[in-house]
Amino acid sequence: MASLPPIDVPKGATGAGVFDAPAEGERDPAREEYLLRLGDDALVLGQRLGEWCGHGPALEVDISLANLALDMVGQATLLLGAAGDGDKLAFHRDVLDFKNCLLVEQPNGDFAQTIARHLLYTTWQHMLLQRLTQSSDKFLSDFAHKAVKEVAYHRELAAEWTIRLGDGTEESTARMVEGLDWCWRFVPELFEVDEAQQAAIDRGIAPDPRKFEEEYRVAITAILTEAQLEAPADQRPILGGRRGHHSEHLGHLLAVMQFLPRTYPDATW
Amino acid sequence: MSGDWPLWEVFVRSKGGLSHRHVGSVHAPDAELALRHARDTYTRRLEGVSLWVVPSAEIVASDPDEAGEMFEPAESKIYRHPTFYDIPDEVKHI
Numbered sequence: 001m002a003s004l005p006p007i008d009v010p011k012g013a014t015g016a017g018v019f020d021a022p023a024e025g026e027r028d029p030a031r032e033e034y035l036l037r038l039g040d041d042a043l044v045l046g047q048r049l050g051e052w053c054g055h056g057p058a059l060e061v062d063i064s065l066a067n068l069a070l071d072m073v074g075q076a077t078l079l080l081g082a083a084g085d086g087d088k089l090a091f092h093r094d095v096l097d098f099k100n101c102l103l104v105e106q107p108n109g110d111f112a113q114t115i116a117r118h119l120l121y122t123t124w125q126h127m128l129l130q131r132l133t134q135s136s137d138k139f140l141s142d143f144a145h146k147a148v149k150e151v152a153y154h155r156e157l158a159a160e161w162t163i164r165l166g167d168g169t170e171e172s173t174a175r176m177v178e179g180l181d182w183c184w185r186f187v188p189e190l191f192e193v194d195e196a197q198q199a200a201i202d203r204g205i206a207p208d209p210r211k212f213e214e215e216y217r218v219a220i221t222a223i224l225t226e227a228q229l230e231a232p233a234d235q236r237p238i239l240g241g242r243r244g245h246h247s248e249h250l251g252h253l254l255a256v257m258q259f260l261p262r263t264y265p266d267a268t269w
Numbered sequence: 270m271s272g273d274w275p276l277w278e279v280f281v282r283s284k285g286g287l288s289h290r291h292v293g294s295v296h297a298p299d300a301e302l303a304l305r306h307a308r309d310t311y312t313r314r315l316e317g318v319s320l321w322v323v324p325s326a327e328i329v330a331s332d333p334d335e336a337g338e339m340f341e342p343a344e345s346k347i348y349r350h351p352t353f354y355d356i357p358d359e360v361k362h363i
Contacts, residue, residue: 058274060295060306067309157305166296 006188006237009245030199031137032083033099034206037197037242039079040100043090044250045121046072047257048108057111064157071150075143082139091261095244095251102241103186105250112165112172113179119143120157120183124190126155127212134183136204148259159223166227173229178225181232188237198244276325277303279310281317289321297322 048070056062080086103121108114120168129151132144191213193201200206224231238244260267274296280301292311297303303322312320330338343349 059295060297060310064306064309067313108350160301160305 004236006239007238009243013205030196030203031205033196034200035083035140036089037078037099037101039083039089040074040098040102041077041121042072042123043051044100044253045077045104046070046076046100047253048104048106049114049118051108052114061111065114066156068154072156075147078143087261091258095254097244097245098246098250098254099242099244100246100250101186102238102247103183103190105241105247105253106183106186107249109179109182112175113182115158115161115165116176116179116183117233118154119162119223120180120187120220121190122151122154122158123223124187124209126151126214127216127219128209130208131212132263135206140205145204158194162229163227164222166224166229176227177229177232180229184232185235185238189239189241192239192242194242274298277306277307277322278325278328280312280321280323281307283317283320285318289319292316294325296323300324 014133030228046069049065049072052062052065053069055067076090077086079126083089086229101121103117106113106117108117126148129144129148135141135144162176165172167173168176191209192209193208197206201208221231270295275298277293277297277300278294279292281299281309285332295303295306300322305322306323307320311317
């Protein structure tokens, strides 16, 4: 979408953390990689939304955001559990091993920025899950059938709030514009297909996101139009999250999320 | 923020065939979001299959100061209760 070349992982960088050990025996690296990418998206977004707990702009919104967070953590539990030892993957990997897209790790900012992030991510996620129900992989197809309803609600809620904030007061409009502007450069990564993803697409495990990129643009534009907003100007896309190259924000998020099981490995509750 | 929002009374139908019952209230800027707030606040644990929200300001309530004339006259009219009939054992759910 942008004329400038994207900022991406530099040539020659390995993009590999300690969990990227070569596959062996019966392991299926393309499938595992895909599960990790979707699972990390859900985990990181769930953690981000959870940060709102007790800080929501209204009690009702606080509960609403916590519900969204729990849906995401639930999805992460299933996906990471299918990729391996879910708890170990969530709590004992370092930042280079995380395969989430950069959009979901962006800070909450204000409520409008959180809504912008959620609109841009869950609209994509919903379109993906609709197609993932047809996956050749039984687990992913079952997962998608279950998650697609949850995410449809997320997408609707984010759209409702975008419209109200965008077409609201002078202040809410300004904040919504800023929130969208912050998140916009991370959208192209959602439609990037690298070698690892192509392998999953070729086997029918994963849908090809490029096939619904136009549908996505139309849907987002429709919401923004209803919100009396214009789409932000295209920015230089930033890529690399899928290969473990993250913004500074993810490390801070993991420090909070992983502190307890790393400090007290035997803790149970 | 929620202090600026109107209050909505929430009614939940727990399953098909039963009536909607009042469960509480939420603040919301408009009807659409009131439904969503009600969903997130009151039906998280499979409590319902249908929701109503009603602006609290639209509820017409009886005046507690008039409780005497409104309700006490019914106290002395026990013949309005169907308690003077023998119910056969075969009849359930009464």
